[in-house]
Amino acid sequence: MRFLLVEDSDELARAVASRLAMEGHGVDHAPTLADARHFLETVPYDLILLDISLPDGDGRDFLVRERAARRDTPVIMMTASASVSDRVSTLDQGADDYITKPFDFAELQARCRAVLRRRDGAIDSRRHFAGFVFDSLAATLTVAGEVRELRARELRLLEILLSRPGQAYSKAHLIDRLFSFDEEVSDNAIEVYVGRLRRKLEGSGARLETLRGVGYRLIPE
């Protein structure tokens, strides 16, 4: 997916972008609304992450103009003020969702997914690997014509493993990306989800392999 991040704090933008890149998304950073306009004219985006207070204007006004021009790229507002009036008004103005700074990356990820899922149809979110088709927005795994539903963490796990097939991911890394930091989890918690995903992948021609002392990886059989 290609994201446009409109955020005036360079440090924050860099951090968000590198985190999203880790999820396999392409991120362009626009520090001002003018830059954002420029980017939008040249590249189609799947999602815009829009800050409210920007040096050359209010993100909400930008959003209103976008919607008035019938451009309906999904928008998630990032607000630092978190007052309810702000949140309600951003939704009224056509935002698809909002997230309050400082945010949990897992939450941002979850919200992005929810927004993209709602816009399903416009985006081809299917991915072929070995003998299965994975649809990240529909949260399904199709193996030999059989559609298997994935629960949120199974889906996240498969997404991470599929972003670089063959690469081994450590338990710790997977835990960081699967669980919110507000949850207290043990390193073994990941095994539950690995087990579940293995069952769903049965007969798909792909194998979720355990590398003792290293982690997990996904490889074709």
Place this chain on the structure above:
Amino acid sequence: MMALTRLLDPSRTVSLRRRLVWQFLTLSALLVIGLFVTVGWVADRASRASQDAVLGAAVTAIAEGIRSVDEGLELELPYATFSMLGAMGEERVFYAMTVGGRMLTGYDDLPQPARQPDDMQPVFWNADYRGADLRLAAVMRQMLVDNRSEPVLVSLGQTRLGQAAIARETARSAAWAALAFLVLALPVALLAAQAVLSPIRSLAEVVGRRGPRDLRPVRHHTPKELAPLLRALNGLIGRLRAALDLAETFIFEAAHRIRTPLSLVRTEAELALSETTDPATRLRLRRMVRAIGESSRSANQILDHAMVLYRTDQFAAASLDMSALVKAVVRAIRPLADMRDIRIVERGTDLPCPIEGDERMLEIALRNILDNAVKYAAPDGLIEVELTRSDGFAAVAVLDDGRGLSDDPATLAGRFRRGANVGDTSGSGLGLTIVTEVASAHRGRFALSNRKTEGTCALLKLPLR
């Protein structure tokens, strides 16, 4: 502090009503005394005037009854005159007649007039005679005695015993009448004081009936005299409100200022975490990220709380659809639940559910209830959100399958109170306070209870429109 207590002690404070009644009574008493004196004086004057008229007529009649004869003078006493004098009551009458200074007839010790009359025009005076208060009148007539013109002085006196008694009696009855008026006036005075003071009491009632957070200016119809008091009261309310507004603005601003750097710290920490493999460093970074999460959640809740208090102050209910609101809040919270593989099932939100309320306050309340449910639900758990209508109430029940409550639900509603079994789950303890405050602002109820099976039931009831 002592001075204030003394001031507020009802036995020491001045009663306006008592003061008004006392002033009224004192004034009335002065009026009664004044009336007694005045009536006595007027009655005395009146009786004196009538006595003088009779005495004057009588002394003139006696003087006219004197005739010069060859042997000297002849006096013919006019009996009609004396009977007229007698008619004035049990008075005694004295007379004397002198010719050229020599006593001719009558009481020779009768007091002489202070000023000699020089014709038939009577001269009046008072004197003390034989132990009685006497009113006297005298006239002078020139008569021929032995071919000489001699002045003949006729004096006539009458006691004033009866007259004075009548005057006193008149004054006394006037005083009694005034006293009766005074007695009758007492309840009237009480009523008048009551009527004068009743606007003060009604103003006090209007102010007293207000809720602790109601800081609207008092718009009460008061008499002109109370207007300065009302102005001062509204001025005070205004200043109080400005101070509160300032505090709220400050909270908003502070939360905003804290949040942006926090979000950078959090992001950097998360990135550092993803780049580190050393277990000790990872543990530290995780703790750091958790602490940031906790502080930002607390900031959010403090903000929510400030918002709820602010909107309670100027509570303006509008009609809204509870079903739509529940749906919207569930939609917003669903990604968070998804992250933990928690399913949310929604029931009863297909039909509109009209209520009167403040949408933003209710949104805050529902979000806090659902946040709690997501936080405390079991891993891979299920949250049921059920909207029902019964007994004039719309009830939103949020059921989770988590660890339930270990404490008395009533104590959990207190500010910054958290249950004993929350373990490592982060929270500020403000959430339930916020929900309880929103419920009471809507004349609704909020209750937390343990489910029969595992988990907690949060029930928010609001009056239906």
